Amino acid sequence: MSGAGSLVNVAATRVGTRAIGPGLRSVVWVQGCPFTCRGCMSPDWIPDRPARLVAPGELAAELLADARVTGLTxxxxxxxxxAAALAETVARARAERDLSVLCxxxxxLERLRRDPPDPGVARLLACVDVLVDGQYIAELNDGRGLRGSRNQRVHRLDSRAGEEEYDFEDRPRSAEIALEGPSALLxxxxxxGLLDAFDAAVDAVRTRLSRNAMEGNGT
Ligand code: SF4
Structure with missing residues (x-):
């Protein structure tokens, strides 16, 4: 779906979180990834298939729904x-509010500059303040910082005031569990250990819900 024109293929969004970057941010997770890192925390979002196709202006408005948000992830x-559709989303959002962008x-980064996988990569890189790059390698997960494994690098491409102090590489990790109806988002x-515990908890809740549904149906 990377060729979905000007639409963003959205796996999930979260408006207003402090768990993934400096300050209060809104997050968009896109659907589809050409990599298959072992231990990826979001394997459901790897397949390149249509999820929720959203126009950049509409997505920008959704991410800015909380007036306190000062950054996008x-x-x-x-x-x-x-990249092209996300760059347009950032441009639309920044037309409304000054925002930092973490990606x-x-x-x-060298590959993105040398052989970009999408025509919009240069435009997106130009609006990113902080880029965390590289595939996830489970053996190099040291449990620290806002990157999954030690090989991943933090590039401060155009860091905004106040973000210089944020320790992307070594800060203690934290995560939020967002509940929306029957679904849970980490x-x-x-x-x-938290991911395994989260998956086990979600499985337990799903099992209980389906058992209740079956009992309710008298089956
Ligand atoms: S961890 Fe790897 S497979 Fe998973 S989304 Fe990131 S790059 Fe893609």
């Missing part, structure tokens, strides 16, 4: 595979 999935990518780079 782009994650996934692979944001650089949808996670499985590509190395926001942030989780401390070791």
């Amino acid at each position: 782009l994650s996934g999935g692979e944001p650089m595979a949808q 996670f990518t499985g590509y190395r 926001v942030g780079v989780p401390p070791p």
Whole structure:
């Protein structure tokens, strides 16, 4: 779906979180990733299939729904595979409010500059303040910082005032669990063990709900 024109193929959004970057941010996770890192925390978002296709202006408005939000975080999935539509989303959002932009990518920055996977990569890089690059390597997960594993690098491309003090590389991890109806979303780079515990809790709740439904149906 990286060729979905000017639409963003959205896996999930979260408006107003402190779990993934400096200050209060809104996050968009895109659907589709060309990588298959072992231990990826969002394997459901790897397949390149249509999820929720949203126009950039509409997505920008959704992410700005909380007036206190001062930053956007782009994650996934692979944001650089949808760079043109995301760059347009950022432009629309910044037309309304001054925002910092943090972006996670499985590509190395050098590769993005040398051989961009989408025609919009240069435009998106030009609006990113902080880029966390590289694929996730489970053996190098040291449980620290706002990056999944030690090989991933933090590039301060155009850091905004106040973000210089934020310790992307080494800060203690934190995560939020956002509940929306029957679905649960883990926001942030989780401390070791939390992802397994989260998955087990979600499975337990799903099992209980389906058992209740079956009992309610008299089956
Ligand atoms: S690059 Fe990120 S989203 Fe893609 S497979 Fe690796 S960890 Fe998962």
